[in-house]
Amino acid sequence: MARLVMKFGGTSVADIERIRHVANRVKREVDDGHQVAVVVSAMAGTTDNLVNLARQASAMHDAREYDVVVSAGEQISAGLLALALQNLDVPARSWLGWQIPVSTSAVHGSARILDIDGSLLEERLGEGQVAVIAGFQGLAPDNRIATLGRGGSDTSAVALAAAIGADRCDIFTDVEGVFTTDPRIVAQARKLDKITYEEMLEMASQGAKVLQTRSVELAMVHNVRVQVLSSFEDKPGTLVCDEGEIVEQEVVSGIAYSKDEAKITLTRVADRPGVAASIFGSLADANVNVDMIVQNISEDGAATDITFTVGRGDLERTAKILTDVRDGIAYAQLVTDSNVAKVSVIGVGMRSHAGVAQRMFSALAEKGINIQVISTSEIKVSVLIAAEYTELAVRALHTAYGLDAA
Amino acid sequence: MARLVMKFGGTSVADIERIRHVANRVKREVDDGHQVAVVVSAMAGTTDNLVNLARQASAMHDAREYDVVVSAGEQISAGLLALALQNLDVPARSWLGWQIPVSTSAVHGSARILDIDGSLLEERLGEGQVAVIAGFQGLAPDNRIATLGRGGSDTSAVALAAAIGADRCDIFTDVEGVFTTDPRIVAQARKLDKITYEEMLEMASQGAKVLQTRSVELAMVHNVRVQVLSSFEDKPGTLVCDEGEIVEQEVVSGIAYSKDEAKITLTRVADRPGVAASIFGSLADANVNVDMIVQNISEDGAATDITFTVGRGDLERTAKILTDVRDGIAYAQLVTDSNVAKVSVIGVGMRSHAGVAQRMFSALAEKGINIQVISTSEIKVSVLIAAEYTELAVRALHTAYGLDAA
Numbered sequence: 091m092a093r094l095v096m097k098f099g100g101t102s103v104a105d106i107e108r109i110r111h112v113a114n115r116v117k118r119e120v121d122d123g124h125q126v127a128v129v130v131s132a133m134a135g136t137t138d139n140l141v142n143l144a145r146q147a148s149a150m151h152d153a154r155e156y157d158v159v160v161s162a163g164e165q166i167s168a169g170l171l172a173l174a175l176q177n178l179d180v181p182a183r184s185w186l187g188w189q190i191p192v193s194t195s196a197v198h199g200s201a202r203i204l205d206i207d208g209s210l211l212e213e214r215l216g217e218g219q220v221a222v223i224a225g226f227q228g229l230a231p232d233n234r235i236a237t238l239g240r241g242g243s244d245t246s247a248v249a250l251a252a253a254i255g256a257d258r259c260d261i262f263t264d265v266e267g268v269f270t271t272d273p274r275i276v277a278q279a280r281k282l283d284k285i286t287y288e289e290m291l292e293m294a295s296q297g298a299k300v301l302q303t304r305s306v307e308l309a310m311v312h313n314v315r316v317q318v319l320s321s322f323e324d325k326p327g328t329l330v331c332d333e334g335e336i337v338e339q340e341v342v343s344g345i346a347y348s349k350d351e352a353k354i355t356l357t358r359v360a361d362r363p364g365v366a367a368s369i370f371g372s373l374a375d376a377n378v379n380v381d382m383i384v385q386n387i388s389e390d391g392a393a394t395d396i397t398f399t400v401g402r403g404d405l406e407r408t409a410k411i412l413t414d415v416r417d418g419i420a421y422a423q424l425v426t427d428s429n430v431a432k433v434s435v436i437g438v439g440m441r442s443h444a445g446v447a448q449r450m451f452s453a454l455a456e457k458g459i460n461i462q463v464i465s466t467s468e469i470k471v472s473v474l475i476a477a478e479y480t481e482l483a484v485r486a487l488h489t490a491y492g493l494d495a496a
Numbered sequence: 497m498a499r500l501v502m503k504f505g506g507t508s509v510a511d512i513e514r515i516r517h518v519a520n521r522v523k524r525e526v527d528d529g530h531q532v533a534v535v536v537s538a539m540a541g542t543t544d545n546l547v548n549l550a551r552q553a554s555a556m557h558d559a560r561e562y563d564v565v566v567s568a569g570e571q572i573s574a575g576l577l578a579l580a581l582q583n584l585d586v587p588a589r590s591w592l593g594w595q596i597p598v599s600t601s602a603v604h605g606s607a608r609i610l611d612i613d614g615s616l617l618e619e620r621l622g623e624g625q626v627a628v629i630a631g632f633q634g635l636a637p638d639n640r641i642a643t644l645g646r647g648g649s650d651t652s653a654v655a656l657a658a659a660i661g662a663d664r665c666d667i668f669t670d671v672e673g674v675f676t677t678d679p680r681i682v683a684q685a686r687k688l689d690k691i692t693y694e695e696m697l698e699m700a701s702q703g704a705k706v707l708q709t710r711s712v713e714l715a716m717v718h719n720v721r722v723q724v725l726s727s728f729e730d731k732p733g734t735l736v737c738d739e740g741e742i743v744e745q746e747v748v749s750g751i752a753y754s755k756d757e758a759k760i761t762l763t764r765v766a767d768r769p770g771v772a773a774s775i776f777g778s779l780a781d782a783n784v785n786v787d788m789i790v791q792n793i794s795e796d797g798a799a800t801d802i803t804f805t806v807g808r809g810d811l812e813r814t815a816k817i818l819t820d821v822r823d824g825i826a827y828a829q830l831v832t833d834s835n836v837a838k839v840s841v842i843g844v845g846m847r848s849h850a851g852v853a854q855r856m857f858s859a860l861a862e863k864g865i866n867i868q869v870i871s872t873s874e875i876k877v878s879v880l881i882a883a884e885y886t887e888l889a890v891r892a893l894h895t896a897y898g899l900d901a902a
Contacts, residue, residue, distance in 0.1 A: 106552040140572065146512040147579035155582070158575035158590050162568035166546065169564035173553035176561070184564050188594065189639060233595060 092257040093125040093215065097225065097247035100134035101264050102321040103167045106174075112321065113174035115262075116220060120180055125215040127254060129225040129247040130171055132163025153198035157227075157237045161187070164224035164243070172222045182220040185211065187235060192228035192246070200239035203228055203246070203308075206253035215254070223250060244305035252312035259314050261301060262321035267328030268293060268300055270493040271345040275481050278494035282328045282343060289343045290330045292436045292470050306330065333438055341439035341446060342491040345484050349431045349477055351381070352405040353462065356412065358393040358422035365419060369396065372415050378404045382432070382465040382474060393422075397463055399474060402428050430462065431480040434472040435487055447471045453490035459483055498663040499531040499621065503631065503653035506540035507670050508727040509573045512580075518727070519580035521668075522626060526586055531621040533660060535631040535653040536577055538569025559605035563633075563643045567593070570630035570649070578628045588626040591617065593641060598634035598652070606645035608710075609634055609652070612659035621660070629656060650711035658718035665720050667707060668727035673734030674699060674706055676899040677751040681887050684900035688734045688749060695749045696736045698842045698876045712736065739844055747845035747852060748897040751890050755837045755883055757787070758811040759868065762818065764799035764828035771825060775802065778821050784810045788838070788871040788880060799828075803869060805880060808834050836868065837886040840878040841893055853877045859896035865889050 096116060103109050112128075119126050131137075137160060144151050144159045168184040175182035187194075190211060194201035211221050225243030230236035238245055244261060251259035266281055268290065273279040285293070287310035294303045300318055309316045309330060319327025333339070359365055366385065373380055383398040400408050405428055412424055440446040447464075450471055454461060459482065463474040475483055488494055502522060509515050518534075525532050537543075543566060550557050550565045574590040581588035593600075596617060600607035617627050631649030636642035644651055650667060657665035672687055674696065679685040691699070693716035700709045706724055715722045715736060725733025739745070765771055772791065779786055789804040806814050811834055818830055846852040853870075856877055860867060865888065869880035881889055894900060 106549060109553060143512060143572070143576055144579060147515060147576045148583040150583075151579050152582055155575045155578045155590055158578070158592070159572050162571045162575075165568045165571070166549070166565050169561045169568075170549055170553045172561045172564070173550060173557050176558055177554040177556075184561055186564070186641075235592075 091123050091125065093127075093254065094119055095127045095129060095247050095251040095254070095256045095259040096262065097129040097243060097260065098131065098262045098321055099243065099264070100131040100137065102262050103130055103171065104134040106170070109167070109170050109174050112171060112262075113178055113180070115321070116175060117178050117180050120220060125218075127211060127215065127221040127223060127250060127256070128171065129223045129243055129250060130164060130167045131225050131243040133167050136163040136166070154232070154234055157198050157235045161224070161227040161235045161237055164226050168222045168224040175220055175222065180220055181218055182222055183214070184222045184224065186224050187227035188229040190223070192249070194228035194230050194236040194238070196231050196236075198230060198234070198236050201228060201230060201236035203238065203249045206249055208250075208253035208255075212254055242302070244302040245308060248305045248308045248312075248314050248316060251314045251316075252308065256314070258317055259309070260317045260319060260327075262319060263300065264320070264322070265300060265318070266320045266323060266325070267318050268330070268344070270343065271484055271488050272347070275347075275484050276345075276488045276494075278488065280493065280495045283326075284329045284331055284336045285343055286333045286336060286438050287330060288333075288438055288469055289436050292434065292467075293344055293346050301330070339439045340437060341443045342435050342437035342493065343439075344436050345487045345491070345493070346434045346436060347431055347480055347484050349480060350402050351399050351430050351432050351474065352402045352426060352428040353397060353399050353430045353474060354405070354408060354412070355395060355397040355425040355427075356419070356421040356423070357395050357425065359396050360420050361392055361394045366396065368415070369412070369419055370398075372411055373400075373408060376407065376411055378408050378411070382463045382472065384463045399430070399432070399463065429477045430474050431477045432472050432474050433480065433483045433487065434470050435491065436470050438469045440471075441468055449490055450487060453486045454483055457482055457486050459486075497529050497531065499533075499660065500525055501533045501535060501653050501657040501660070501662045501665040502668065503535040503649060503666065504537065504668045504727055505649065505670070506537040506543065508668050509536055509577065510540040512576070515573070515576050515580050518577060518668075519584055519586070521727070522581060523584050523586050526626060531624075533617060533621065533627040533629060533656060533662070534577065535629045535649055535656060536570060536573045537631050537649040539573050542569040542572070559603075560638070560640055563604050563641045567630070567633040567641045567643055570632050574628045574630040581626055581628070586626055587624055588628055589620070590628045590630065592630050593633035594635040596629070598655070600634035600636050600642040600644070602637050602642075604636060604640070604642050607634060607636060607642035609644065609655045612655055614656075614659035614661075618660055648708070650708040651714060654711045654714045654718075654720050654722060657720045658714065662720070664723055665715070666723045666725060666733075668725060669706065670726070670728070671706060671724070672726045672729060672731070673724050674736070674750070676749065677890055677894050678753070681753075681890050682751075682894045682900075684894065686899065686901045689732075690735045690737055690742045691749055692739045692742060692844050693736060694739075694844055694875055695842050698840065698873075699750055699752050707736070745845045746843060747849045748841050748843035748899065749845075750842050751893045751897070751899070752840045752842060753837055753886055753890050755886060756808050757805050757836050757838045757880065758808045758832060758834040759803060759805050759836045759880060760811070760814060760818070761801060761803040761831040761833075762825070762827040762829070763801050763831065765802050766826050767798055767800045772802065774821070774824055775818070778817055779806075779814060782813065782817055784814050784817070788869045788878065790869050805836070805838070805869065835883045836880050837883040838878050838880050839886065839889045839893065840876050841897065842876050844875045846877075847874055855896055856893060859892045860889055863888055863892050865892075
């Protein structure tokens with residue numbers, strides 16, 4: 091007997107037929123003797139509709155009312171799945187965030203889960219009742235509904251799994267698992283059987299949109315074993331777990347890419363202490379997330395070029411901020427380029443293997459791809475290249491690290 | 497400064513444009529210095545959609561889950577109206593049943609309101625904040641959402657008005673008020689300025705579907721002044737109030753009719769004590785509501801005919817029950833007729849005026865309409881006639897009692 095959390099996204103509960111399919115999937119685990127808590131998203135399309143209505147009612151909306159409107163989506167799907175389970179003679183009841191309760195921070199619209207009281211749920215699970223939990227929602231300190239921000243249902247599921255000490259948290263989605271890279275670009279991409287939390291975090295934040303970053307962080311902190319698998323096909327997915335569970339670790343587990351990047355260069359910045367601090371300080375104050383940073387060596391000892399990347403959506407705002415502080419920093423020119431992409435090689439194995447970055451640079455050089463910026467972490471090497479080379483680079487690296495399927 | 501409850505039905509909040517219209521209507525009362533609590537139904541169509549989904553998920557649905565699904569409709573419209581009010585710079589917040597709380601009985605799907613804690617609301621109203629309350633829902637003793645049954649938002653509004661001691665409860669709807677009779681049948685029907693609770697109860701239960709019966713009962717018990725008015729046209733409606741508030745009371749206030757009737761006759765029932773009790777006892781046990789009853793005088797002292805009416809929806813069930821208990825009652829024949837209508841003359845003034853029933857019988861006789869069954873109460877005379885004469889009878893009575901508009 092195991093205790094499982096199963097999470098189904100919006101496309102998995104898009105209509106009554108699919109909800110019935112989900113109910114059957116849940117019933118199988120119950121029939122196998124497991125205790126099951128299910129977390130559901132809103133039916134596909136519902137959240138977008140509700141968000142639209144809220145925006146139409148008030149463009150500058152009060153996040154507390156936004157939460158009231160939008161959280162109705164998960165309330166509906168939770169009730170419907172409980173009904174569909176009962177229809178299969180599986181004892182089930184729905185749980186809303188305020189009923190458990192799932193206590194969150196006060197930041198309506200993008201609240202963080204602070205605590206989940208699992209006692210009521212555990213009691214019912216022990217009695218053989220399936221708990222169907224509305225994802226994406228909790229109860230803020232003001233006794234009002236708070237939502238966790240988009241994709242928050244993954245976080246709900248992982249936090250719940252931690253709270254009730256689940257043996258595994260299965261995230262059912264429209265992909266089969268985590269792949270070595272995007273299968274739409276590389277036909278030889280392979281589904282990974284296992285991946286470490288650290289790698290998954292890099293994969294997620296690098297643009298492999300399988301699991302919400304926060305849910306992976308939470309899983310890592312609470313050591314929740316998370317499986318990503320298809321809700322439409324009946325086969326095992328990818329287990330996101332601790333490094334210790336992975337016996338034979340590849341040096342590189344995957345290649346990620348992101349086209350959501352923009353590059354900014356400030357030319358002839360004064361080469362004296364405190365200049366970098368004042369540039370990036372002003373951006374941090376404005377909540378602009380700076381990713382890669384390169385500072386060239388000053389040729390004449392007086393001025394230097396600084397290049398860095400931000401999310402493409404932040405480019406305009408960043409340029410404005412830097413124009414405003416120009417007097418203090420005294421650069422010659424501000425050059426922006428949003429025609430760039432970031433490609434990353436990820437693997438915990440590179441901690442103990444040399445030459446990983448070198449192999450990346452060679453593989454790209456062989457294809458004539460110019461590297462604009464490089465940044466590295468313990469388990470990742472990222473490069474910024476011209477956007478048009480993205481697919482070529484990803485394919486070349488996938489082959490270079492021996493990831494292609496046989 | 498007055499304290500008002502304003503209730504808007506589903507067609508009044510059917511889309512964002514109408515919700516904005518409602519917000520403007522509410523703002524006018526706020527600008528006039530009044531404290532306002534608004535009760536909203538779900539956007540027109542939403543409840544039907546949600547009910548359908550719940551039925552599809554499980555035909556024999558668990559009323560607790562049904563309530564979870566269906567109550568989402570009012571949650572959405574309450575949030576949207578709060579947003580629309582804020583957009584007009586009117587301070588507002590939404591309230592869900594469990595937040596106030598509106599405590600209900602345990603009968604999910606058709607719960608009764610037991611208590612409303614008005615303290616939080618009154619505090620906020622005192623601060624000038626408009627309270628937007630999701631109608632139709634409350635919190636059952638099991639800490640789960642309970643709905644009040646269809647049309648329950650009227651009841652929510654009246655109960656709320658009683659709880660916070662409102663000066664008036666305005667029910668905005670798609671009609672201009674309560675009419676002397678159905679204007680679709682009688683072009684000369686007049687809108688009534690005032691009507692007593694007792695008359696309104698008879699009008700409502702007689703088929704004038706303006707206000708839910710339970711909401712009128714509640715208003716009468718707690719002496720809540722209720723105004724029924726149009727949400728689309730800007731003019732006063734009909735005030736439902738205590739008899740004392742109506743200076744010049746007409747003898748007859750209105751003519752109601754119902755085609756939702758069926759007649760049952762049991763012929764040659766044994767004429768001995770206890771027979772009527774066993775007939776109607778068996779129907780009461782099965783929750784069949786019997787309305788009019790006539791027992792003819794026994795000719796031979798041995799057997800008699802008993803005729804009565806039930807709702808048309810109960811006819812089949814009633815016939816089955818009576819067939820099952822035939823041995824005990826020993827009637828000759830069971831004759832049913834669903835081709836009947838009930839026409840009623842209503843007015844508290846008839847308490848102090850003689851000849852009201854006589855005028856009814858004459859008016860119908862003049863038109864050659866045969867009366868099949870008669871029943872009377874203190875403020876009402878009802879007759880059962882062949883359904884095809886309904887409109888003719890209503891028009892004749894409207895004229896006979898001097899109700900036609902000049």
